[in-house]
Amino acid sequence: MDWPLLIEFVRQRAPAFLAQLEGVPDASIWALAADRGAALPASYVEFLRRMGSHCSGWAPFGATLDHHFAAIVERLDAEDEDAPPSDRFFPVAIETDESLVALYDHYLDLQRVEGDDAPLVMLEAGVPYQWQTPIETHETFNERVTFSLFHRFQLRLCAERDVVTLGGTLRAGEGRAGLQQALVLLQRAGFEPALPLLGRTACLRAGTLSVLARVNENHELLTLLLGSDNRLSLKALADQLLAGLPGARRPSGPFVG
Template structure:
């Protein structure tokens, strides 16, 4: 993942945000990884280096999930024999909302690292690792960070928003196929990538209009979050997507906000 590009994307939209970020020293990251026998993907290491101690309120795993380095170290220092082996599953976010029926923490699956990235899975806290099956999130660390940054620093600042969905029949590969259809349609309409596209995430812009496309492979569902400052232009974009993508629809219920 191109971290300098991501940081520049944020800088152009909210330079004050970057001032408050605080990273973790390389030596501390290397020492923890070595102590646990974990080979961490380069993108996660860079995330820790840039904002592992303080991310200025940005919570890529959700408001109740603690992702800072100190919390990760504390969890690993518990030395719980029922915890997952950290050289296979490395914790990156700890659920803190104790009102939940079950607390699921996020882990990197280090046996499936590809390049600088790794898939995210969830395991239930307090339940022996040996009797659990990791819950697939169907996203990688890079995908989570990319769509989180685009939503936080682009879509959230749009005055108008809408949602279009495609697929959801659980046919294998339907979500990614839909994403490719969307990319072709949007590129013909003048949209360009605002951030580098990933396997299940694409962030695009054309003028004041923005699109965040995400594939949920649990349901083979493609969700398009649309944003803009002009209601008529946004409606025209949504209508174009609904007309150009067979089976596309506006989901029932409240729109993304």
């Protein structure tokens, strides 16, 4: 993950946000990792260094999931012999909404680290690990952070928004294939990556137009979130996608993303 690029992207849009971030000292990160025998991916370590103590209200995993270092330490300190092995599954976000029927925390799967990244899985809090099968999110840590940053600091700032979807028939690979088709169409229309392209996530811009593309491999569905301050330009983009991507459609109901 190109963290300097991500930070500069946010700086251009919300410098006050960056001024409030608080990171975790390296010594604290490495001491916890060594104590747990966990080989943490470099991107997650950098995330903790930059904003692991305070994120100024940004919640990349969801509004009720606490990703701060103190919450992670507290969870690990409270674990017993029935907990997931932290050298395999390392917690990165703790569910705090106790009104839910089941509380699912997010973990890095450290046996599937690739480069500086790792897949995210969910495990139910309070249930012995040996009784569980990790739930695949079909998303990596880098994909989650990139999606959330672009959504918070680009798409949500647009006055007008729309959505186009493609796929969803559960044919294997359909979601990623749809993303590649969409990228070809968008690049021909002058769009360029605003953040690094990842396997299931793409953030693109062209003038006042923004596109956040995401593949949900649970349903083999590609979702294209569109944003602009110009309603006519946004409509033209949506119409172009609907015409250029066979099977593309607008989902029913208003877009509130």
